[in-house]
Amino acid sequence: MTLTLHSKGAPRAPLFRLSAETIVLALLALLILSVSVAPMLRLAQAALFDDGGLAVERLARLFARPQTTAAIWNTIQIALASTLVSLLVGTVFAVIVVQTDLPGKSALVFAFVLPLMIPPQVTAMAWIQAFSPSSPVLGALGLSMEAGTRHPLYSKAGIILLLGIYNAPLVYLAMQASLRRIPLDLAEAARAAGAGPVRVLLTVILPLARGGMVAAASLAFVSAIGNFGIQAMLGIPARVPTLITQIYQQINGLGPSALPNMAALSMVLTALTVAGVLLAARAGERNDTRVDLGSRALVLSPGRGGPVILALLWGYLVLSLLLPLSALLQSSLVPAYGLPLTAETVTLKNYAAALFRQVSLRDAFLTSLWLTLVTVGFLMLASVFLGYFLTWRRGPLVRLLHFGSEAAYTLPGITLGVAMILLFLRPLPGIGVSLYGTPWIILAAYVAGFLALALRPVLSGYAQIDRTLEEAAQVAGAGFLRRMRDVIWPLIAPTAIAAGVIVFMTAINEIQTSILLISSGTRTIGPMIIFLEEGGASTLAAAVGCLMIFGILLLMLLSVALSRFLPKGVLPWQF
Amino acid sequence: MTGLRLSNIGKSYGETRVLANIDLDIAAGEFVAVLGPSGCGKTTLLRLIAGFDKPDEGTITLGDRQVAGGKVMVPPEARGIGIVFQSYALWPHMSVAENVGYALKVARLPRTERETRVARALDMVNLTPFATRRPADLSGGQRQRVALARCLAAGSDLVLLDEPLANLDVHLRAAMEEEFHRFHRESGATLVYITHDQSEAMALADRIAVMDKGRLLQCASPRDLYREPADATVAGFIGGGLVLPVDDLRPLGHGIATADLLGRRLRLRCHAGETARSLAMASTHPADIHIAAPDETGIPARVIARTYRGGSWSYELRPEADPTLKLPMSLPDTATPPEPGALLELAFRDLWAIPLADASRSHGAPPSSFPSPHLTEQFQCA
Numbered sequence: 001m002t003l004t005l006h007s008k009g010a011p012r013a014p015l016f017r018l019s020a021e022t023i024v025l026a027l028l029a030l031l032i033l034s035v036s037v038a039p040m041l042r043l044a045q046a047a048l049f050d051d052g053g054l055a056v057e058r059l060a061r062l063f064a065r066p067q068t069t070a071a072i073w074n075t076i077q078i079a080l081a082s083t084l085v086s087l088l089v090g091t092v093f094a095v096i097v098v099q100t101d102l103p104g105k106s107a108l109v110f111a112f113v114l115p116l117m118i119p120p121q122v123t124a125m126a127w128i129q130a131f132s133p134s135s136p137v138l139g140a141l142g143l144s145m146e147a148g149t150r151h152p153l154y155s156k157a158g159i160i161l162l163l164g165i166y167n168a169p170l171v172y173l174a175m176q177a178s179l180r181r182i183p184l185d186l187a188e189a190a191r192a193a194g195a196g197p198v199r200v201l202l203t204v205i206l207p208l209a210r211g212g213m214v215a216a217a218s219l220a221f222v223s224a225i226g227n228f229g230i231q232a233m234l235g236i237p238a239r240v241p242t243l244i245t246q247i248y249q250q251i252n253g254l255g256p257s258a259l260p261n262m263a264a265l266s267m268v269l270t271a272l273t274v275a276g277v278l279l280a281a282r283a284g285e286r287n288d289t290r291v292d293l294g295s296r297a298l299v300l301s302p303g304r305g306g307p308v309i310l311a312l313l314w315g316y317l318v319l320s321l322l323l324p325l326s327a328l329l330q331s332s333l334v335p336a337y338g339l340p341l342t343a344e345t346v347t348l349k350n351y352a353a354a355l356f357r358q359v360s361l362r363d364a365f366l367t368s369l370w371l372t373l374v375t376v377g378f379l380m381l382a383s384v385f386l387g388y389f390l391t392w393r394r395g396p397l398v399r400l401l402h403f404g405s406e407a408a409y410t411l412p413g414i415t416l417g418v419a420m421i422l423l424f425l426r427p428l429p430g431i432g433v434s435l436y437g438t439p440w441i442i443l444a445a446y447v448a449g450f451l452a453l454a455l456r457p458v459l460s461g462y463a464q465i466d467r468t469l470e471e472a473a474q475v476a477g478a479g480f481l482r483r484m485r486d487v488i489w490p491l492i493a494p495t496a497i498a499a500g501v502i503v504f505m506t507a508i509n510e511i512q513t514s515i516l517l518i519s520s521g522t523r524t525i526g527p528m529i530i531f532l533e534e535g536g537a538s539t540l541a542a543a544v545g546c547l548m549i550f551g552i553l554l555l556m557l558l559s560v561a562l563s564r565f566l567p568k569g570v571l572p573w574q575f
Numbered sequence: 576m577t578g579l580r581l582s583n584i585g586k587s588y589g590e591t592r593v594l595a596n597i598d599l600d601i602a603a604g605e606f607v608a609v610l611g612p613s614g615c616g617k618t619t620l621l622r623l624i625a626g627f628d629k630p631d632e633g634t635i636t637l638g639d640r641q642v643a644g645g646k647v648m649v650p651p652e653a654r655g656i657g658i659v660f661q662s663y664a665l666w667p668h669m670s671v672a673e674n675v676g677y678a679l680k681v682a683r684l685p686r687t688e689r690e691t692r693v694a695r696a697l698d699m700v701n702l703t704p705f706a707t708r709r710p711a712d713l714s715g716g717q718r719q720r721v722a723l724a725r726c727l728a729a730g731s732d733l734v735l736l737d738e739p740l741a742n743l744d745v746h747l748r749a750a751m752e753e754e755f756h757r758f759h760r761e762s763g764a765t766l767v768y769i770t771h772d773q774s775e776a777m778a779l780a781d782r783i784a785v786m787d788k789g790r791l792l793q794c795a796s797p798r799d800l801y802r803e804p805a806d807a808t809v810a811g812f813i814g815g816g817l818v819l820p821v822d823d824l825r826p827l828g829h830g831i832a833t834a835d836l837l838g839r840r841l842r843l844r845c846h847a848g849e850t851a852r853s854l855a856m857a858s859t860h861p862a863d864i865h866i867a868a869p870d871e872t873g874i875p876a877r878v879i880a881r882t883y884r885g886g887s888w889s890y891e892l893r894p895e896a897d898p899t900l901k902l903p904m905s906l907p908d909t910a911t912p913p914e915p916g917a918l919l920e921l922a923f924r925d926l927w928a929i930p931l932a933d934a935s936r937s938h939g940a941p942p943s944s945f946p947s948p949h950l951t952e953q954f955q956c957a
Contacts, residue, residue, distance in 0.1 A: 019650075468664035471627060474651040475658045476678035476729060486677070490668040 021480040024385055032401045035448040036408040039419035046422045047263035062261050071246045072268060078159050078242060079224040085164020086220040090171025095201065098179040101299050102310055111317050116169040117552045119509035120229025121529045122545035126324035127153055127162055129331050154238035159231060163224045165320050170223055171216040178212020197300040211283060218280030222273050226412030228512030232530060243269045244414050251516060259422060266415040273411055331542035350543035361528060368525040371439060372507040375446040376500045383454040384496050388488060391462040409452030417516035420445045437519040445513045453506060454499040461495030494565035501559045509548050577638040577732035577765055578603040585632035586619055593619045594789045606759050606766040608776035611786035617769050621735050625658055626651035637733060657731030659722045661738045665710035671721050672706040678729035696728035699761060716747045723758050736768045740775060752778055773813060785809050803927055810858035810929055817859050824855040824928055832928050837874045837896040845928035856929040861903040863924040873920025876902060878913050888912045
């Protein structure tokens, strides 16, 4: 498909060729610039400028407020402390999985990574219910606290603990990749020099993996800053304000008039995120990068310590995963919160209500479903095309698009939400209609926020396609779209579908961007947990949470079944 | 039938100049090998001809159609050429027959004609029984033949082959060379064969274009390349050639000259238009060095080392006149070969006076700017 445009005066030479490739690239650029880059610019503008120029006075007042300084301080404290927790748990886990020959590692990894896929608000609710004075599980174990005691998780320490545990799998994923890259002979040389397993670990393996550790810490830090679900579910009742909950509460309470100040707080959030990312990037540069000598790692046999380590690992998983989830499950099966689960009390009415009877829930679920499906379809297409350009047609524009998509993904979702409101509150030029209050603004936010999520696996898929396969098709006479359909798509499809599954799992329960963008007419299912919990409908909220987890588990198992068609490293939960 | 003409092609990637002033004219139906070490720019040249890259300077003409240069840039899919990639580039999700017939499908040929042409192409490379297989189920040689059949079926008049034997076992190469000859004969296509292996190029090509550091040094038939290298680089590269400095070169006419080499006045072959000069370079090959006959005055040289090669002895000699030189020589198997340290009298069976412009360049002098008609003639042969 080649359109040749002739200029009026000289019909001989084509002025320029508008090829299908150029059109596709232009559409991608238009999309990414309008949903990722433009909102960010608008956010910065709204934060820093008022009608009269630089908003020095407004910003000075904002940052003089005690609640602002408290929010910033709390955010930094919580993010740093929870990063330490994640680092500890994730590193220990990674070392054990990569460096030992313990049995049942696949199951361990699956169980350890699973919480990462559960929406944070569901995790928070499960923990709240498990460790509350009227906990169904603690009660059954005879450990229940006295009624009326303050809930231990409604505190700064609670937030730190939960965020730390929630982000530990991120650390594990980064660390295991880094540990696997350490050449086996370095560890073997240390063994030959007489060092025992523990000494090898402490003096050779971990020092060599420090680059991975910094990267992991950065991931955990950035993720902790931007985790709305846990900060809101624990922090709001505990009255521990953080940046993210401040932004949510102010916009929720004050409406659009709070936007400029909240844009400024979003910028602080952004600055913290960028600082975390840059730190990791700098550490990465100084890292001693060695040639990967294959994926063999030194296997240290824990010997008689094996059963003890295994017991500790599974114990951790019981405490951090099974206990909260079983509390959630029990709550979802009783008619009223706090009732013990017995043969008489067991009921499915919460599930019936969640699935069929509650119109608002059903509508929210359907809205989420169609928004997610459209996002998934759209992003699979966009990421396959963008991946193509990024892999084989790199140029300044393509690089900018990549940066834009990565930025929109890395920044906390609430920042994206604020930016979206700011950009789309005003009526669109030409149409005269504002997208705010419609599902389309949520769709735009999903597309912006998850493009990088879809792009990453697709890029690793492209890296494994031989370029000449495309060139051979080109030589055979196939144009751009034809090659895409006949050659590229069949080769990239498994990866693109896996990317679609990952986006689906993330978007269907998305909370923090949606919670700012939803209106009475269009709600999504992610924030409903918070509304239900706030409204006292804990058992119904538990049922919705359980349904979310079932759905996620189903999709994870589906993707594992798909895994033999996938290049390595596409699925994070694939061992 | 499509010939190929490259005029003054230049290409840079950033600061790096990868191709400069490439002029090459290939006749329709000719088999030309582009020979050079890795990094010499031969793959870039192929990508420019195919249309994957755009030349910074110069024009490319296929048949009588200009496909690149100036404002013209015909994309690869509209050039109608065939490529046999080093990796074969067979689409793993298509059967052998689908791979072979893809270009015809893109061109929207009627199904029956497509099937006939695919069947004929597969028959020509003896792959008919494999038509429904996937590329993954084929051996290396079979994949290579599928790639050839793909060009045959597409009816490409110009086929580019990018180091097609590099990924094959040594014992398969001879068989594939025969396959390429047959392909050339039966398709009648113009073939441009990229390789770094000179024995491959010698065995296959009508002409060989020798490249080095982004320049085309010489394009000539294998025999001319061997016997009459255009410059010292080609002379040293082809057939393990030797380049020796000579003094007082004097052409005698009829392509014969005399010059002083290692203290002796010797006869050389030279260009018809060769000019007399005090300094020149001569090229020869190890096979042309032998022990002088008893009635000949040879060049005295001492044996430095000898190695038994099975059926022959190979020698390393140091001429008395110039101890910095080392000359190789091969002697037939004998029970009493000359010992290291022995003084031998050497003679040359054949010497070639390397023409001027490039001989002076190899001495480190800047390229001469005066016209040298025989050189231009050599670069733009055919």
